[in-house]
Amino acid sequence: MTATKGLEGIVATTSSISSIIDGVLTYRGINIDDLAENATFEEVIYLLWYGKLPTHSELAQLIKDLNQYAPIPSQIIDQIKLYPKDTNSMAALRSAVSSLALYDAEANDMTPEANLRKAIKLQAQIPTIIAAFARIREGKEPIAPKSDATSVAQNFLYMLIGKEPDKVAIEALDKALVLHADHELNASTFAARVTVATLSDIYSGVTSAIGALKGPLHGGANEAVMAMLEEVGSFENVESYINTKLENKEKIMGFGHRVYKNGDPRAKHLQKMSHELGKITGNMNWYNMSIKIEEMVTGQKGLKPNVDFYSASVYTSLEIPRDLFTPIFAISRTSGWTAHILEQYENNRLIRPRAEYTGLSNQKYIPIENR
Ligand SMILES: CC(=O)SCCNC(=O)CCNC(=O)[C@H](O)C(C)(C)COP(=O)(O)OP(=O)(O)OC[C@H]1O[C@@H](n2cnc3c(N)ncnc32)[C@H](O)[C@@H]1OP(=O)(O)O
Ligand SMILES: O=C([O-])CC(=O)C(=O)O
Secondary structure (H helix, E strand, O other): OOOOHHHOOOOOOOOOOEEEEOOEEEEOOEEHHHHHHHOOHHHHHHHHHHOOOOOHHHHHHHHHHHHHHOOOOHHHHHHHHHOOOOOOHHHHHHHHHHHHHHHOOOOOOOOHHHHHHHHHHHHHHHHHHHHHHHHHOOOOOOOOOOOOOOOHHHHHHHHHHOOOOOHHHHHHHHHHHHHHOOOOOOHHHHHHHHHHOOOOOHHHHHHHHHHHHOOOOOOOHHHHHHHHHHHHOOHHHHHHHHHHHHHOOOOOOOEOOOOOOOOOOOHHHHHHHHHHHHHHHOOOHHHHHHHHHHHHHHHHHOOOEOHHHHHHHHHHHOOOOHHHHHHHHHHHHHHHHHHHHHHHHHOOOOOOOOOOOOOOOOOOOOOHHHO
16 A cells, blocks of 8 residues: 555546646536636536526526525624634634534535535625624624625625725626636545535535635635735845745745646636736736746746736735635635535545555553653
């Protein structure tokens, strides 16, 4: 038995939700480029859950359901008010999502209907939790979700800023949500599938996934990219900063990928958005620095930007606080996580691989007084 470090190249499940074949990403067989240009996030949610694009009435019903379930229990708001003000935003989200199960009477109902309903609830309530957390830590009261929102992006921005968001911001966030929605067997989705393959509940699966997404090698990289851009500070500093990092063999966040070796197809869309939003806000600094970093890292290391690289400057142009970047990734990926959880339940088998043992052998128990 020989282990493959990081399970690289191991095919661990079958799935019909998203594919990465020869560097091309599809959701249910539809190219991500097509979806990025044409689909809304709600259409993508429907596509991931039901395996087909919605009709007008199916889409309207989904949006209605998302609005209906968007309010969170008052106990969750009370709980968030008790979190220390400097709580890590992903830790806050992880705790609050775990607690949602306590106030859902059907949390442990494993029927397919209840599980699908819980997927809708999670998709609806996660944005509300994040916006409430962001306001409460600033000493502000949370804003209740709109009951007639037209999109998750609109409702989230409304709850975050407390007024009607502008159209450009809604459209940009919506496209970012489309781009992050699913990605085959990434670490957080795998964590979700492992959890529910024990026949544990969907809240446990999504809580596991949030914990996995938090790390800087996965979703946490978008915040790390922005921290890097802020540390670099100006275009003039890019060259020496990146050269020093590369000489010290340090990783540049937002570059490299386990599966894509010739570039992440999502990055070009986010790059374009970063450029457009930079022009609209009149601040091209983050974009220009990002382009220069890309030139250097690709030139010297052959590494291409992944989805997290340009999303950092996109969210900053939308005036979203840095530590909400990974929670926003979670808003989007909840659609993919829950689709995978439902798929896992449909054809379940416990996920339990083996480990190659590299420890001592033939040891004897030594009584404590002789150690
Ligand atoms: C949504 C997402 O999760 S996208 C990924 C987000 N994560 C990041 O952006 C963090 C930075 N990138 C990385 O750490 C990696 O590229 C990962 C985690 C994404 C992929 O990791 P792996 O497939 O395990 O690749 P691994 O870390 O082994 O890297 C292979 C080689 O490329 C180098 N490398 C990989 N990524 C980077 C990077 N961002 N900067 C510098 N060097 C890198 C490694 O140092 C290693 O070099 P070596 O062979 O000389 O030791
Ligand atoms: O697939 C991965 O390993 C990471 C990634 O890009 C994602 O989850 O979007």
